[in-house]
Amino acid sequence: MGRWRLATPGGPSVFFIIGLCATSLSPSWAEEERPAPATAATHRQYQQDAARARQLLVDLQFTPNQARNLLLVLERAATLHIQRYEELTALLPEMREAYTAFAAEDRLNQGFSREVERRTARVHHAEIESGERFDRALLALEQEALRVLTVAQREKLRQLESRARPRRAARRDAAANERLTALHAELEELQARKHPTCGKFGRHVLCPAAYDAVCSLAGVQPSATLRQAVDVELNGTAQFPRDEFEKQLEQVRDLRREINNWNLINGLYLTQPQIERIVALYDAHAAGVRPTAAVAGDASSAVALERAVEEVLNRGQREVLADYKACLIPPKNLKDPVRVGQAKDNSPYEHWLERARQQAGPDLERAIRELLDRESKHHGELTKWERQERANVLRRTARQAARMSDSEFELDKAELAAKITPPDRLDQVRKELETVARAQGRPGRITQFMLNPWFIAQLRERGEQLAAGLTPQPADLTKGPQAENCDRGCALPGKGAARKR
Amino acid sequence: MRGLARTVSGWTRRDFLVSAGQCAACAWLAGLAVGQDGRDVPGGLACGREIDFYDRLPEQKIQCFVCPLHCVLKDGETCFCRTRTNVGGRLLTRAYNNPCILDVDPIEKLPLNHFRPGTHTLTIGVGGCNLRCIYCQNWEQSQKMPDELKTVPLTPDQAVAYARRKKLDTIAFSYTEPVAFLEYARDVAMAAKKARMKVVVATAAFVETEALLDFAKYVDAFVVSLKGFSEDFYHRVCGVKLAPVLTAIETIRRRTRCWLELLNLVVPSYNDELPAIEEMVGWIHKTLGDDVPLHFARFTPMYKLANLPRTPVQTLEVACEAARQAGLRYVYTSNIAPHEGNNTFCADCHQPVVQRLGFKILENRLNRGSCPNCRRKLPGVWG
Numbered sequence: 001m002g003r004w005r006l007a008t009p010g011g012p013s014v015f016f017i018i019g020l021c022a023t024s025l026s027p028s029w030a031e032e033e034r035p036a037p038a039t040a041a042t043h044r045q046y047q048q049d050a051a052r053a054r055q056l057l058v059d060l061q062f063t064p065n066q067a068r069n070l071l072l073v074l075e076r077a078a079t080l081h082i083q084r085y086e087e088l089t090a091l092l093p094e095m096r097e098a099y100t101a102f103a104a105e106d107r108l109n110q111g112f113s114r115e116v117e118r119r120t121a122r123v124h125h126a127e128i129e130s131g132e133r134f135d136r137a138l139l140a141l142e143q144e145a146l147r148v149l150t151v152a153q154r155e156k157l158r159q160l161e162s163r164a165r166p167r168r169a170a171r172r173d174a175a176a177n178e179r180l181t182a183l184h185a186e187l188e189e190l191q192a193r194k195h196p197t198c199g200k201f202g203r204h205v206l207c208p209a210a211y212d213a214v215c216s217l218a219g220v221q222p223s224a225t226l227r228q229a230v231d232v233e234l235n236g237t238a239q240f241p242r243d244e245f246e247k248q249l250e251q252v253r254d255l256r257r258e259i260n261n262w263n264l265i266n267g268l269y270l271t272q273p274q275i276e277r278i279v280a281l282y283d284a285h286a287a288g289v290r291p292t293a294a295v296a297g298d299a300s301s302a303v304a305l306e307r308a309v310e311e312v313l314n315r316g317q318r319e320v321l322a323d324y325k326a327c328l329i330p331p332k333n334l335k336d337p338v339r340v341g342q343a344k345d346n347s348p349y350e351h352w353l354e355r356a357r358q359q360a361g362p363d364l365e366r367a368i369r370e371l372l373d374r375e376s377k378h379h380g381e382l383t384k385w386e387r388q389e390r391a392n393v394l395r396r397t398a399r400q401a402a403r404m405s406d407s408e409f410e411l412d413k414a415e416l417a418a419k420i421t422p423p424d425r426l427d428q429v430r431k432e433l434e435t436v437a438r439a440q441g442r443p444g445r446i447t448q449f450m451l452n453p454w455f456i457a458q459l460r461e462r463g464e465q466l467a468a469g470l471t472p473q474p475a476d477l478t479k480g481p482q483a484e485n486c487d488r489g490c491a492l493p494g495k496g497a498a499r500k501r
Numbered sequence: 502m503r504g505l506a507r508t509v510s511g512w513t514r515r516d517f518l519v520s521a522g523q524c525a526a527c528a529w530l531a532g533l534a535v536g537q538d539g540r541d542v543p544g545g546l547a548c549g550r551e552i553d554f555y556d557r558l559p560e561q562k563i564q565c566f567v568c569p570l571h572c573v574l575k576d577g578e579t580c581f582c583r584t585r586t587n588v589g590g591r592l593l594t595r596a597y598n599n600p601c602i603l604d605v606d607p608i609e610k611l612p613l614n615h616f617r618p619g620t621h622t623l624t625i626g627v628g629g630c631n632l633r634c635i636y637c638q639n640w641e642q643s644q645k646m647p648d649e650l651k652t653v654p655l656t657p658d659q660a661v662a663y664a665r666r667k668k669l670d671t672i673a674f675s676y677t678e679p680v681a682f683l684e685y686a687r688d689v690a691m692a693a694k695k696a697r698m699k700v701v702v703a704t705a706a707f708v709e710t711e712a713l714l715d716f717a718k719y720v721d722a723f724v725v726s727l728k729g730f731s732e733d734f735y736h737r738v739c740g741v742k743l744a745p746v747l748t749a750i751e752t753i754r755r756r757t758r759c760w761l762e763l764l765n766l767v768v769p770s771y772n773d774e775l776p777a778i779e780e781m782v783g784w785i786h787k788t789l790g791d792d793v794p795l796h797f798a799r800f801t802p803m804y805k806l807a808n809l810p811r812t813p814v815q816t817l818e819v820a821c822e823a824a825r826q827a828g829l830r831y832v833y834t835s836n837i838a839p840h841e842g843n844n845t846f847c848a849d850c851h852q853p854v855v856q857r858l859g860f861k862i863l864e865n866r867l868n869r870g871s872c873p874n875c876r877r878k879l880p881g882v883w884g
Contacts, residue, residue, distance in 0.1 A: 110769075110810035111802060269814055269840045316839025316858035337859055339836045340612040340764065340798055341703055341726075343602050343626055343639045343676040406653040410603040411623070411663055466815060475770040477733055481805040483633040483740035 039243050042234060046209050053210030056200065057217065059160060060153045067218035070205070073145045074214060077206040078229035080137050085232050087130045089240035091123060092248045098123045099255035102328075106262035107461075111336075117329065124328050135197045142202030149201075161200050180440075183433045190426045193380035208233040260326045261458045264449055267324065267334035268317045275463040277312045281305060282456045306446045313446075321445055322431070349417035356394075357401035357409065368394045379422060394420055549597025552585055552684050554712050561590040567712045568631045568680055569745040582631035582681040583646045595629075596682035598657075601642050601650040602626035605667060609860040611675055611703045612796050612835050614845055615881025616722045616760050618855055619862040622701060623664040625655070626676030627685065632705050633740030634728065635805035636768055643677040657685075657692035664698060671721075675703040683708070683716055690719035703764075706749035707741050713749055714756060722760035722882065723753050724796075729765075729772040730781035738771060747784070754789045760882050762794040764835070767812045767820055769800060778820045782827040791828045792880040797821055799836035817842065831880075847872035847879065854879065 057067075102120040105112050146154065204210060208229040215222045222230070236242030270278070285305045310318065325331060338345050346354070356367050368391050375390075376382060382390065397420050401409055409416075438444050449455065554566040561576045565585055572580040574587040584596040606624045608617060628650045630643035637643055642650060655663075664672055672693045679686045679702050690700040701722040706713075717723075727746065728739055735743040753761050763785065767773050785793060797820045800812045817834045821842055824832040834842025838859035845855035852874045856863040866873050870883035 108810070110813060269837055271818075271841065314839060314841065314844075315856050315863050316843065319858050319863065320839050336801065337836065337838055338610070339638060339801060340610055340796070341638070341675055342610075343604075343642055407603060407655050407659065407663065410653050411605065411667060414605065469815065477737040477771070481635045482737050483635050485633065485736060485740035 039246060042242055042246065046234060049204070049207055049209030050212060053204045053207070054213045056160070056204045057210075057213055060149065060156055062153075062217060064217050064219055066148045067214050068220070069148045070145055070214055071218060071220065071223075073141055073148075074206065074211060075223060075225050077138065077141050078208065078211065078225045080134065080141070081208055081229050082225075082232050084130070084134045085237070085240075085245075087134075088127075088249075089237070089245060091127050091130065092245070092252060094123050095127060095252050096248055096255065099252060099259060099328075103255055103258050103262065106259055106266065109262075109266045121329050132195070135195065138202055138206060139196055139198045141206060142198040145206065146201060157199075157201055180433070180436050183429055183436065187426070187429045187433065190380070190429060194378075194426065195380075256328060257454055258458065259328055261455045263327070263330040263334060264321075264324060264455075265458060265462050267320055267330065268313070270317070270459070270462070272463060272466040274312050275459055275466070278309055278450070279456060279460055279463065281308050281312070282451060285451075300441070302443045302447055302451075303441055305451060306443050309446050309450065321449070324445070324449065326449070346413075347417050347421070349421050350413045353398065353401050353413055353416055353420070354409075356398035357404075359398070360402070364395065364398055368398075375422060379424075379426075390422070549599070550594055550684050550688070552592045552594055553715070554709065555585075555592040557590060561587070563587045563590065563592050565592060566709055567683055568708050569742065570631060579646070580631070582678070583629035583644075584627070584681045594682065594684050595647045596627040597685045597688075598654055599647045599652045599685075600625045600627045600655050601647065601652045602676050603653055603655065603663075605669065606673065606675075607860040608671065608673070608701065609857065609862070611673060611701060611724045612764060612798075612833070612860075613701060613722055613724055613760075613762055614796070614833055614855070614857075615762060615794050615831065615879070615883075616701065617671070617699070617882055617884070618845075618865055618867075620671060621669055622671040622673035623660065623667060623669045624673040624675050625660065625686075625689065626674070627682040628652070628677065629681040630678040631681055631707055631741070632678060635738055636766070636800065636803050636809075638801065638803045639676050640804045643681075647682075657689040660689045661692045661696045661698065664693070665696070670697075671699040671701060673701045673703070678707075679704050679716075680706075680708045680712075683712060687716050687719060690716070694719050705739075706746050706753070708745070708749055710748065710752050713752055717753065717757040717759055720757075720759050722762070724762045724764055725750050725753065726764045726766065727781065730777050730784070731772075734772055738768075747788075751788055754793070761789070762796065763789075764796045764798055765820075766798045766800055767816055768806065769809055769812050769816065771806075771809075773812065773816050773820070775819065775823060779823050779827065782824040782829055785824075786828045791830050793829070794831040794833060794881075795824055795829055796833040796835045797824075797842075799834070801836065814840070845879070847875060847877055849877045850875040 098116070098120045101116045102112065105116055146157075149157065198206070205214065208226075211222055211226045211230055215226065232242075234242060236245050282305070285301065313321070320334070323333075329335070352367070352371055356364060359367055371394065372382070372387055372390060397416055401413070401416055404412065434444055443451075450459075552565070552567065556564045556566065558564055558573065563574045565572045565574065565580050567580075567585070568582065570581050572582075572585075574580065574585075574592070576587050576589060579586045579595075585592055585594050602625065604624050605621055608620050608622050610624075611622070626639070626642060628642050628645045628647040630637075633644075660672060664670070672689060674682075674686045674689075686702070693700050699721045700719055701724070702716075702720050703724040703726070705728065706723075706725040725746075727750065729735060730743070732743050735741055735746070750761070750763070753759055765772075765778075765781065767778075772778075782795070785795060797817045799814070799817060800806075800809070802809050802811065814837055817837065821832045821834060830848040831845065832842070833845075834840050837843075838857070843857040843859065844853045845857075846852065847854050850872060852872065853864075854867050854872050854874075855865050867879065867883060870881060871878050
């Protein structure tokens with residue numbers, strides 16, 4: 001409440017002008033005191049962020065009083081940024097090592113060793129969790145920070161955010177294609193629900209580059225924590241300098257891109273002639289040669305190339321590409337597809353039903369609660385009403401499964417599981433967007449995933465691997481594991497516990 | 502105490518003998534009834550139907566003749582396949598009405614590419630196997646006795662009824678080795694035939710000819726997994742012999758009217774040498790003809806060979822090329838998708854006639870089994 005009282009209801013214009021003058025005329029700490037940035041890129045980024053923050057404060061007509069009220073939140077945001085840097089620096093070397101080993105196995109396309117896959121998954125999830133923790137905490141701080149704003153300022157902020165939203169594609173066709181705009185809006189909403197992140201205010205004003213401007217406006221010297229956060233932002237820590245951090249971060253990004261490309265190349269099972277044709281088309285496009293008119297029509301150059309590459313892929317490969325998601329650990333259908341004669345490849349929901357049908361009362365309720373919690377983590381939080389609805393469906397289906405005989409359940413479990421599997425609306429919207437975009441003659445997934453220099457370089461490498469051929473080394477069957485056989489009689493004892501020889 | 506003593510002492514010898522006789526008769530009748538088609542028999546074993554192919558030997562011993570192992574069993578002992586047990590001089594199966602896997606699968610998963618593509622099967626698997634493959638992908642089921650597994654009771658008539666309810670007109674035996682539960686499979690197949698359904702079987706074909714021919718009367722298609730092409734490989738990797746398998750394959754092709762497809766799992770460094778593959782495809786071409794579809798499947802690290810890598814895709818492509826060079830017309834790659842080797846091509850005009858993504862049919866252009874382009878009739882069962 002105190003903060004609200006400090007804000008001037010009449011209009012912040014006088015304070016704003018004073019504040020703006022303060023920002024421009026008297027920096028909160030002298031230039032020579034500010035830590036020198038480690039790299040030019042860091043410095044450039046810092047300057048850009050600072051400029052954005054200043055611009056936002058100007059746009060919102062932020063007052064010195066409001067700036068002063070924001071300082072406590074900034075302190076916590078600074079601590080958060082320092083923690084995030086420390087967490088990332090602890091993870092980066094491990095990520096680099098794990099991803100390097102993973103990429104090396106991915107390159108060979110003979111599956112992953114358990115140790116390498118586990119290590120990669122562990123470090124990858126640790127990074128994701130750290131990021132999500134940071135986003136959640138920053139979002140909470142943003143909510144707190146927004147209380148400093150007046151109603152008019154919040155309205156202004158909303159306007160600024162909605163102005164920033166429309167994408168290039170939507171802007172071009174907003175009038176002609178309302179569907180595209182609606183889909184973009186839904187996609188953003190779904191993404192925000194799945195991974196809630198802070199808005200423009202949190203992004204621009206709670207970041208270390210904004211501290212200088214806010215402190216200037218408040219007319220105070222930055223605290224030690226704020227200084228430390230800026231120092232970390234510009235120079236890193238003594239243990240992990242910023243330039244080393246940037247270097248390792250770049251390496252990890254490159255490794256991720258390489259792994260994603262290998263995953264797709266492995267999943268498509270491109271033959272050597274297909275690889276040669278795709279590479280030739282890409283090279284010709286780079287040299288300015290247009291694909292034949294029959295393929296390209298009157299489409300733009302990028303779309304013409306995409307259509308030419310699409311012609312090279314077979315129908316199955318196009319289907320795989322349409323469903324492809326760039327995951328570090330390849331999805332099961334690419335990594336380990338169901339094999340001929342393979343038994344019991346149950347979906348997670350079949351497993352859940354198998355357990356749930358044997359439970360009742362509080363046990364079943366607990367199982368439902370746990371499942372809903374897991375789903376919330378994957379698909380975003382459900383509202384209270386949605387959660388209740390979903391719990392009813394799960395309860396009803398579990399009871400239906402419980403009423404079935406074992407044989408009936410075995411036969412029907414796939415259908416029951418399909419009934420309780422939540423639809424992936426994000427994926428549906430994404431696919432619909434692609435269909436609309438394709439109808440409007442825009443480049444699609446082939447351009448997105450395949451037609452870039454990094455993918456093509458890796459494709460060339462795979463082509464060379466295929467051309468080199470194989471010289472399999474036959475195993476010595478006398479060494480290694482041996483099958484049991486009947487050389488010494490084959491009867492087994494009655495109850496089947498121990499062999500009788 | 503006194504009352505009890507008086508009651509016991511009050512019994513005459515005649516009363517005692519009559520009661521004992523009645524009890525024995527009841528127990529015998531119950532045992533007989535359950536022994537026919539039930540799940541419990543005297544001795545506490547979960548066994549069922551008596552099997553057809555065995556000889557009685559002296560001292561209550563038994564010799565089984567279902568598969569070429571010819572196990573000799575003392576009373577209480579079980580065959581190498583873990584399913585047939587000598588119970589007091591009778592050979593009973595533990596597998597009867599006792600499947601551990603019951604599922605609805607695309608027929609391409611068996612894999613059958615020339616038998617009613619795009620249809621689905623009610624697939625049944627029972628614990629146990631007469632092979633000991635060190636790379637078995639279903640070893641958790643195949644290397645256990647049926648009664649060591651979680652099973653679902655299912656009589657032959659129920660199997661047919663379930664298939665009907667799911668609107669399926671094919672019953673398949675797969676996942677584990679049907680030879681290990683041949684009596685049950687035969688009775689289910691017989692019930693299915695009565696209901697005008699199709700029966701398909703995925704097997705390693707390590708089986709005696711007599712048992713095979715008896716079973717084949719009720720079967721429409723076989724997929725035989727030919728695991729390698731040397732006695733040494735079969736002995737050390739699968740625990741059995743190659744020669745009976747080749748005999749069984751030849752028997753299916755020559756002495757039955759069943760459709761036949763072959764599957765070869767290519768295990769890196771174990772059976773992926775080109776000369777061995779060439780020898781195998783040469784035998785197939787010479788003995789079975791050029792119309793038998795052959796599937797080369799990719800190995801995934803499993804069971805005792807979990808330390809091996811997956812089969813390189815190029816190895817499978819080289820094997821396919823060798824098979825085509827040998828004259829085989831329908832060669833496929835399995836366990837890799839999408840791959841050109843998933844599709845069926847017309848042997849004459851080389852146009853794709855059935856396009857697949859793994860087990861999923863993307864497009865079937867066949868017109869009553871004929872190529873729409875050159876009208877050549879493709880071998881198989883398409884209706």
